[in-house]
Amino acid sequence: MTALLQIKDLYAGVAENKKEIIKGLNLTINAGEVHAIMGPNGAGKSTLSYLLAGKSDYEITSGKIDFDGKDLSELTTSERANAGIFLSMQYPVAIPGVSVSSFLKHAVNAKRKYAGLPELDAAEFLKVLRTAAKELGVSAEMLKREINVGFSGGEKKRLEILQMRLLEPKLAILDEADSGLDIDALRIVAEGVNRLHNKDNALLIITHHLDLLNLIEPDFVHIYADGHIVRSGDKSLAEALEKDGYKSFLEA
Amino acid sequence: MSIEFEKIPLWGEDIPWLSGLREKGAQIFNNIGWPNAKTEAWKYSYFPRADIDNLMLGDYSHKCEHDCHCHEKTLTPFAAYGIKFCDGRLTSEHFDLPQGVEAKSLVEAIYDGEIKKYLNKSFEMENFPFAAMNTALLEQGLVLIIERGTIIDRPIFICYHQHNNNRQLSSIRNIIVLENRAQATIVEYFEGEADALYFNNVVNEIYLQNDATLCHYIYANEARRARHIALNSVNVRANASYKSFIAQGECALSRHESHILLQQEGATAVVNGAYRLAQNGVSDITTDICHLAAHTISNQLVRGVADGKSKGVFQGRIHIAPDAQQTEGYQQHRALLLSDEAEIDAKPELEIFADDVKCAHGNTCGDLDAEQLFYMQARGISKDDARRILIEAHINEALNTIADTNVQNWLKENF
Numbered sequence: 138m139t140a141l142l143q144i145k146d147l148y149a150g151v152a153e154n155k156k157e158i159i160k161g162l163n164l165t166i167n168a169g170e171v172h173a174i175m176g177p178n179g180a181g182k183s184t185l186s187y188l189l190a191g192k193s194d195y196e197i198t199s200g201k202i203d204f205d206g207k208d209l210s211e212l213t214t215s216e217r218a219n220a221g222i223f224l225s226m227q228y229p230v231a232i233p234g235v236s237v238s239s240f241l242k243h244a245v246n247a248k249r250k251y252a253g254l255p256e257l258d259a260a261e262f263l264k265v266l267r268t269a270a271k272e273l274g275v276s277a278e279m280l281k282r283e284i285n286v287g288f289s290g291g292e293k294k295r296l297e298i299l300q301m302r303l304l305e306p307k308l309a310i311l312d313e314a315d316s317g318l319d320i321d322a323l324r325i326v327a328e329g330v331n332r333l334h335n336k337d338n339a340l341l342i343i344t345h346h347l348d349l350l351n352l353i354e355p356d357f358v359h360i361y362a363d364g365h366i367v368r369s370g371d372k373s374l375a376e377a378l379e380k381d382g383y384k385s386f387l388e389a
Numbered sequence: 390m391s392i393e394f395e396k397i398p399l400w401g402e403d404i405p406w407l408s409g410l411r412e413k414g415a416q417i418f419n420n421i422g423w424p425n426a427k428t429e430a431w432k433y434s435y436f437p438r439a440d441i442d443n444l445m446l447g448d449y450s451h452k453c454e455h456d457c458h459c460h461e462k463t464l465t466p467f468a469a470y471g472i473k474f475c476d477g478r479l480t481s482e483h484f485d486l487p488q489g490v491e492a493k494s495l496v497e498a499i500y501d502g503e504i505k506k507y508l509n510k511s512f513e514m515e516n517f518p519f520a521a522m523n524t525a526l527l528e529q530g531l532v533l534i535i536e537r538g539t540i541i542d543r544p545i546f547i548c549y550h551q552h553n554n555n556r557q558l559s560s561i562r563n564i565i566v567l568e569n570r571a572q573a574t575i576v577e578y579f580e581g582e583a584d585a586l587y588f589n590n591v592v593n594e595i596y597l598q599n600d601a602t603l604c605h606y607i608y609a610n611e612a613r614r615a616r617h618i619a620l621n622s623v624n625v626r627a628n629a630s631y632k633s634f635i636a637q638g639e640c641a642l643s644r645h646e647s648h649i650l651l652q653q654e655g656a657t658a659v660v661n662g663a664y665r666l667a668q669n670g671v672s673d674i675t676t677d678i679c680h681l682a683a684h685t686i687s688n689q690l691v692r693g694v695a696d697g698k699s700k701g702v703f704q705g706r707i708h709i710a711p712d713a714q715q716t717e718g719y720q721q722h723r724a725l726l727l728s729d730e731a732e733i734d735a736k737p738e739l740e741i742f743a744d745d746v747k748c749a750h751g752n753t754c755g756d757l758d759a760e761q762l763f764y765m766q767a768r769g770i771s772k773d774d775a776r777r778i779l780i781e782a783h784i785n786e787a788l789n790t791i792a793d794t795n796v797q798n799w800l801k802e803n804f
Contacts, residue, residue, distance in 0.1 A: 191767075247770050
């Protein structure tokens with residue numbers, strides 16, 4: 138079985154000033170797995186997620202990322218999304234003037250077009266959207282609002298989950314999905330993610346906290362510092378980290 | 390070089406007061422001279438005098454080959470009362486309008502003489518050279534009086550059409566009066582066939598009496614080589630409300646100037662707009678809102694897009710007179726500047742002589758937001774589509790302020 142995501146000896150950083158942030162990263166994720174990456178602030182966790190999603194501010198200096206049999210560096214940002222990478226951002230951006238439903242229609246149809254499927258018309262799309270929204274407890278009123286404009290932290294994350302549900306990614310990256318959420322909102326996110334996770338897709342969870350990992354059970358936990366993984370293990374690693382902090386792992 | 394207005398044949402030369410008024414307009418225009426780079430109000434959007442040399446002035450014989458009368462019922466894109474100007478000329482003197490609306494051609498209103506109390510009474514010609522020129526060429530236009538308490542159920546849709554074979558300066562003067570408590574929506578739609586070359590010089594004098602409300606929507610969708618200059622001169626009395634939206638498409642020059650006097654307590658004005666330029670056109674939205682009485686409110690929201698080698702101009706002055714206490718004036722202009730060769734000129738001016746006022750203005754100009762573009766691409770939307778959607782959204786922020794849903798949807802589909 139080929140891996141869904143395979144990162145090999147990756148060195149990468151900020152395109153503008155050539156600052157290297159990721160230094161010798163190796164990571165393999167197979168379909169069906171849940172991986173968690175934990176690490177101190179400034180270790181380059183977000184750089185990794187942006188790099189996977191294809192943000193133009195970041196570039197690879199050496200090494201390789203393969204996703205679902207393709208060299209990721211050959212795909213544009215939108216092609217990566219359509220190929221099955223979904224990045225749920227720490228701070229989803231507000232887009233005044235664009236309604237949630239019209240944005241989602243564009244996104245769903247872009248993916249269908251990429252897959253060689255006919256685009257959905259307004260009526261077909263609304264049917265799909267309503268079903269998904271109902272499942273996740275997203276109100277009809279929210280679908281009419283402008284994307285993330287005036288949304289609470291919880292509403293923003295709920296919208297991210299709805300997008301994930303509609304786009305059915307092969308690899309969902311949750312970048313600090315827990316930031317700014319109270320425990321109820323966190324539970325909603327976790328329930329949504331757990332519902333979507335199956336043997337054909339994988340999750341990469343970037344977090345500081347054990348709370349989220351108690352709600353979304355990881356198969357693997359990686360401790361990430363100074364641009365690479367310093368230790369890998371199962372969930373007990375996260376528990377040890379919560380107890381002792383990063384210091385003991387960094388010194389080791 | 391001055392223009393020899395007296396040689397242009399116009400209707401009603403035997404009416405002394407009319408001839409006198411035209412002469413005064415000609416004199417003032419020729420005294421001011423053609424606006425140039427040194428004319429403060431025109432420094433961003435002046436154009437060469439020579440550009441109108443090949444146009445016919447004042448020949449309003451009807452050259453349209455089809456029967457324009459028949460358009461009136463079919464020309465509106467949504468349920469509305471249609472009125473049409475063809476190549477600068479009002480096509481009919483019979484209007485299909487509801488009770489409580491008195492409509493006449495300007496010629497007929499001049500003949501009756503009653504229009505004198507409104508004609509050229511809302512602005513000083515010295516400040517508006519092209520309105521002075523318009524006065525020198527007074528003939529074509531429409532007079533609409535909405536009688537006391539009348540509420541019109543559908544918009545009045547005025548279409549100004551210019552044909553390909555027409556090369557002309559079209560001078561149009563409309564007088565719109567809403568008497569006490571009257572309410573109306575007026576849409577002005579300007580269109581020109583692809584190769585048409587013309588100059589529309591339009592002046593609307595609008596009088597809103599106590600408690601009247603006018604929604605005034607303008608869409609200038611002129612031919613690429615056309616020039617369009619319009620002055621909306623509006624007097625707003627006690628508790629009356631003027632709400633306008635100006636949508637400017639791309640042509641050689643489209644300039645809309647709003648000169649609004651909030652004359653009495655409780656008068657309000659909303660002067661919103663949008664412009665969208667992709668190639669080499671020039672768009673100018675200039676407003677001068679004068680708060681002359683206490684408890685008056687004005688609001689302005691304008692969104693623009695300039696790409697290619699185009700130029701967008703926004704000049705907004707809010708004047709608050711010493712007696713105009715407890716007034717509010719808000720102004721916001723945001724433009725997308727999408728190419729290195731495009732230009733945006735913005736000149737906000739606040740003149741506040743009262744001390745108990747709330748005023749704010751904001752002006753921004755820049756490229757599309759990189760974070761928004763990334764977010765959309767990260768959801769599978771191509772970069773080109775993401776740009777298109779964001780530009781659309783930027784314009785929609787302005788269009789969403791249009792209260793009439795038919796007009797709003799029409800502009801969203803066509804602007």
